[in-house]
Amino acid sequence: MLSIAEANEIVQGSISTLDSIDVDLFAATGYVLAEDITAKEPLPPFPASIKDGYAVRSADGAGEYDVDFEQLAGSAPGSLNEGKVAYITTGAPLPDGADAVVQVENTEDLTGPSGSQQRVKIVKAAKGPGDDVRAVGSDIQAGEVVLPEGSVIGAAEVGLLATVGAAKLRVYRKPVVGVLSTGDELVEPGEQHLGPGQIRDANRLMLASAASTSGCEVIDLGIARDTVEDTEAKLQLAESKGVDVLLTSGGVSMGNKDFIKGILERKGKVHFGRVRMKPGKPLTFATIDASGSRKAMTVFGLPGNPVSSIVTYNLVCLPALRKLSGHQEPGLRRVDARTQTAIKLDAERPEYHRVSLSWHRAGGGAEFAASSTGGQISSRLLSMRSANALLELPAAQGVLPAGSVVSALLIGDLGGMPVLEDLPMIMPLKN
Amino acid sequence: MLSIAEANEIVQGSISTLDSIDVDLFAATGYVLAEDITAKEPLPPFPASIKDGYAVRSADGAGEYDVDFEQLAGSAPGSLNEGKVAYITTGAPLPDGADAVVQVENTEDLTGPSGSQQRVKIVKAAKGPGDDVRAVGSDIQAGEVVLPEGSVIGAAEVGLLATVGAAKLRVYRKPVVGVLSTGDELVEPGEQHLGPGQIRDANRLMLASAASTSGCEVIDLGIARDTVEDTEAKLQLAESKGVDVLLTSGGVSMGNKDFIKGILERKGKVHFGRVRMKPGKPLTFATIDASGSRKAMTVFGLPGNPVSSIVTYNLVCLPALRKLSGHQEPGLRRVDARTQTAIKLDAERPEYHRVSLSWHRAGGGAEFAASSTGGQISSRLLSMRSANALLELPAAQGVLPAGSVVSALLIGDLGGMPVLEDLPMIMPLKN
Numbered sequence: 001m002l003s004i005a006e007a008n009e010i011v012q013g014s015i016s017t018l019d020s021i022d023v024d025l026f027a028a029t030g031y032v033l034a035e036d037i038t039a040k041e042p043l044p045p046f047p048a049s050i051k052d053g054y055a056v057r058s059a060d061g062a063g064e065y066d067v068d069f070e071q072l073a074g075s076a077p078g079s080l081n082e083g084k085v086a087y088i089t090t091g092a093p094l095p096d097g098a099d100a101v102v103q104v105e106n107t108e109d110l111t112g113p114s115g116s117q118q119r120v121k122i123v124k125a126a127k128g129p130g131d132d133v134r135a136v137g138s139d140i141q142a143g144e145v146v147l148p149e150g151s152v153i154g155a156a157e158v159g160l161l162a163t164v165g166a167a168k169l170r171v172y173r174k175p176v177v178g179v180l181s182t183g184d185e186l187v188e189p190g191e192q193h194l195g196p197g198q199i200r201d202a203n204r205l206m207l208a209s210a211a212s213t214s215g216c217e218v219i220d221l222g223i224a225r226d227t228v229e230d231t232e233a234k235l236q237l238a239e240s241k242g243v244d245v246l247l248t249s250g251g252v253s254m255g256n257k258d259f260i261k262g263i264l265e266r267k268g269k270v271h272f273g274r275v276r277m278k279p280g281k282p283l284t285f286a287t288i289d290a291s292g293s294r295k296a297m298t299v300f301g302l303p304g305n306p307v308s309s310i311v312t313y314n315l316v317c318l319p320a321l322r323k324l325s326g327h328q329e330p331g332l333r334r335v336d337a338r339t340q341t342a343i344k345l346d347a348e349r350p351e352y353h354r355v356s357l358s359w360h361r362a363g364g365g366a367e368f369a370a371s372s373t374g375g376q377i378s379s380r381l382l383s384m385r386s387a388n389a390l391l392e393l394p395a396a397q398g399v400l401p402a403g404s405v406v407s408a409l410l411i412g413d414l415g416g417m418p419v420l421e422d423l424p425m426i427m428p429l430k431n
Numbered sequence: 432m433l434s435i436a437e438a439n440e441i442v443q444g445s446i447s448t449l450d451s452i453d454v455d456l457f458a459a460t461g462y463v464l465a466e467d468i469t470a471k472e473p474l475p476p477f478p479a480s481i482k483d484g485y486a487v488r489s490a491d492g493a494g495e496y497d498v499d500f501e502q503l504a505g506s507a508p509g510s511l512n513e514g515k516v517a518y519i520t521t522g523a524p525l526p527d528g529a530d531a532v533v534q535v536e537n538t539e540d541l542t543g544p545s546g547s548q549q550r551v552k553i554v555k556a557a558k559g560p561g562d563d564v565r566a567v568g569s570d571i572q573a574g575e576v577v578l579p580e581g582s583v584i585g586a587a588e589v590g591l592l593a594t595v596g597a598a599k600l601r602v603y604r605k606p607v608v609g610v611l612s613t614g615d616e617l618v619e620p621g622e623q624h625l626g627p628g629q630i631r632d633a634n635r636l637m638l639a640s641a642a643s644t645s646g647c648e649v650i651d652l653g654i655a656r657d658t659v660e661d662t663e664a665k666l667q668l669a670e671s672k673g674v675d676v677l678l679t680s681g682g683v684s685m686g687n688k689d690f691i692k693g694i695l696e697r698k699g700k701v702h703f704g705r706v707r708m709k710p711g712k713p714l715t716f717a718t719i720d721a722s723g724s725r726k727a728m729t730v731f732g733l734p735g736n737p738v739s740s741i742v743t744y745n746l747v748c749l750p751a752l753r754k755l756s757g758h759q760e761p762g763l764r765r766v767d768a769r770t771q772t773a774i775k776l777d778a779e780r781p782e783y784h785r786v787s788l789s790w791h792r793a794g795g796g797a798e799f800a801a802s803s804t805g806g807q808i809s810s811r812l813l814s815m816r817s818a819n820a821l822l823e824l825p826a827a828q829g830v831l832p833a834g835s836v837v838s839a840l841l842i843g844d845l846g847g848m849p850v851l852e853d854l855p856m857i858m859p860l861k862n
Contacts, residue, residue, distance in 0.1 A: 025620055025636055026636060028640075029643060029644060030644075043810075044630065045625055045630065072657070074617070074628050074629060076627035090736075092628065134808075139810050139812070139813070146813065151817075152847060153640075154640065154843065155644065155741060156815030156816055158637050158640040159634065159640075159815070160812050161620070162631055162636045162637065163620075163631055163633040163812060165622065167619075183505060189456055189594075189596060189597075190596070190598035196477070197505050197507055197508065199522070200593055200594055200596055202593040203590065205457060206586050206593065207586070208589075209459075209460040213461075213585070226503070226505070310590065331850075333846055333848055333850070334790065334856070335845075336792070336857060366766070366767040366798075366836075367797075377569075379474075379565055379570050380569075381570070382591065385578070385582075385588060386587075392856045394859070405857060405859065406859050407854070407856045412846075414766075415763070415842075416764075419760050419764070423838065424838075425823045426838040
């Protein structure tokens with residue numbers, strides 16, 4: 001049976017980044033750039049004051065001066081007469097003739113009653129030419145690539161793109177994700193009265209939430225009943241809705257009511273059907289080629305157990321969605337963490353044990369502390385609650401003692417990780 | 432002058448979590464629960480098979496048996512006749528009379544030609560009662576609080592809520608955030624020809640991107656010109672649009688064209704106007720009380736320099752948005768990291784130095800490596816590109832040597848952190 005690493009190699013090798021589209025900068029957050037973005041002008045485009053203060057000839061030094069004019073941000077640069085200074089605001093262009101700025105804190109206003117000539121005392125002179133002035137191109141040079149193709153667009157990147165006038169951008173399209181649950185036992189989450197043998201469908205909304213968090217458009221395909229006809233109809237619905245990636249769950253284990261795999265084998269190529277992992281052994285990956293007006297479709301048949309379903313989603317589907325969206329490093333990030341409790345290992349399969357990582361200082365060092373989220377049976381979705389990482393436990397006999405260092409794959413934003421202890425700021429120097 | 436810690440204490444003490452609203456589970460991702468969610472029924476609600484296989488009386492042991500009937504998922508439990516077994520699928524209710532399941536892999540189908548009685552050989556017997564059966568309530572007990580008030584709703588939480596039938600939820604409302612830039616020098620990002628002294632507005636779209644990443648609705652208030660009238664008109668626009676949090680940038684330094692602070696002092700309470708930090712010294716925080724039909728409004732006057740603006744947003748505004756949204760730990764998370772290059776310190780102000788954290792193994796241990804994003808002048812937005820943390824550098828003379836351990840505040844999702852080296856999975860045991 002395949003390992004997760006082998007499964008990911010097959011998936012990543014079978015799919016390609018989607019085509020690119022134009023988006024407005026206002027809607028670009030979360031996309032990956034499909035082009036290099038180059039600055040057409042230098043930034044600043046003119047020598048600009050860093051402070052509110054007075055534009056001066058630095059050679060003039062300290063002393064008392066007439067204020068020639070006010071140089072405000074957004075106005076064309078004036079021309080400074082000899083022996084005078086100009087009032088200047090932050091971001092304003094340096095007047096012709098001036099070569100430095102003295103911040104207002106280093107001056108004293110000597111202006112008399114209203115209407116009289118403005119005068120100022122420069123108490124502390126500029127250190128030399130360029131003092132408190134941003135030179136042309138000192139932040140960004142003309143022709144500089146400010147963001148290369150493949151950059152993920154976050155807030156700072158939006159700011160950079162706005163700065164260089166990139167109001168429209170070429171980005172990689174994000175996959176349209178269809179979510180489908182299969183099983184006669186499933187009823188909608190809103191159903192308040194469970195009949196005999198019924199449970200509520202958790203996977204579909206869970207996978208929809210996960211995919212939408214990655215910025216994908218999600219199409220809800222509902223619940224397929226355990227018949228070939230209904231399952232095929234849902235697949236056709238996915239195709240007609242333009243789904244790029246179909247996430248089904250249930251219907252992929254050994255039972256004779258499991259149709260998905262057979263249908264996929266007829267329609268496309270099933271690359272694998274099981275992975276050596278705990279939880280989530282049954283995991284089907286198939287690709288259906290484009291044909292006529294139909295788009296190509298990538299299909300993941302996830303296990304029906306909710307924990308297996310979300311763990312395999314994170315380990316295999318999420319990196320696939322990232323690759324399709326243009327990410328250059330689509331895999332999960334690995335860190336190391338120290339276990340807080342003993343953990344029984346599985347002799348046959350490597351286990352992805354759900355944990356909550358927190359940052360912890362001990363014995364002069366600092367590290368991630370990994371707290372198990374409790375009972376790991378694959379139906380127990382409580383074990384995913386507040387999990388932000390998956391410990392990679394090897395298949396082995398016995399018990400991993402508390403205090404072991406294990407690698408862990410990040411599946412949640414650590415910006416919200418539990419706060420175990422009050423960590424003061426480190427003062428690395430005697431101050 | 433206030434420290435960032437003192438500033439955050441004032442901000443967090445001056446604002447309260449917003450009111451709560453009802454949302455559909457399909458749209459609940461990212462919200463914070465405003466109620467405890469309790470399971471009304473146990474999960475599973477019936478003893479359920481963990482495997483596809485045969486429902487048996489465990490005492491019967493290995494041997495050959497007639498298959499009494501098929502017990503499929505979603506059907507009411509049948510009644511198992513003595514001396515027989517029932518075919519069962521994963522998730523199906525255990526038939527009355529059966530007490531365990533034997534997975535199909537441990538059996539052999541003995542059924543003859545089509546139409547004949549189904550028979551099966553149990554090759555490996557069940558270990559005892561309950562084998563491969565999930566007992567009623569073993570995953571979730573009736574009456575159990577599956578998610579307490581204050582839980583942040585992610586994909587796993589959506590799954591849990593679906594499981595217990597919580598299709599509508601009470602959550603804390605997210606703030607409506609208005610973004611406003613001020614300055615005569617600013618033109619729209621789409622402007623391709625810069626006049627003398629003009630630059631493009633980067634802050635407004637950058638702050639809009641940041642706030643929308645936190646799930647807030649963003650109202651674009653445009654650019655206010657440097658007049659009292661225009662600035663006041665924009666504030667009234669914010670009020671009329673129902674803005675909870677107004678993020679302005681520019682117009683808060685010492686220059687005489689800076690109006691925001693004066694206007695805020697007339698309309699509400701200005702709590703502070705400067706913070707001892709680099710970048711971003713000018714930071715105004717004000718609250719305007721509700722009055723009549725007008726909502727209360729929290730106002731942050733951020734510096735005009737783009738780096739100062741986004742750094743102060745992360746350090747102070749983001750924790751405020753989180754508190755308003757119901758987060759119980761709204762602050763940034765602190766980790767420790769080793770600097771990769773020497774860094775010159777600022778003698779007067781603590782600096783929040785932008786770095787990119789990666790995970791690194793060295794000398795038997797593992798730690799975050801902090802790579803500086805380069806020149807840290809507050810106008811150089813390139814220093815925010817791919818930054819995922821802010822190093823906390825103390826105000827001190829001299830240079831912090833490379834290899835120093837410093838605390839760092841997380842401002843980006845480490846799930847996308849740069850991959851410095853190929854880190855293999857750790858094998859903590861001899862296997």
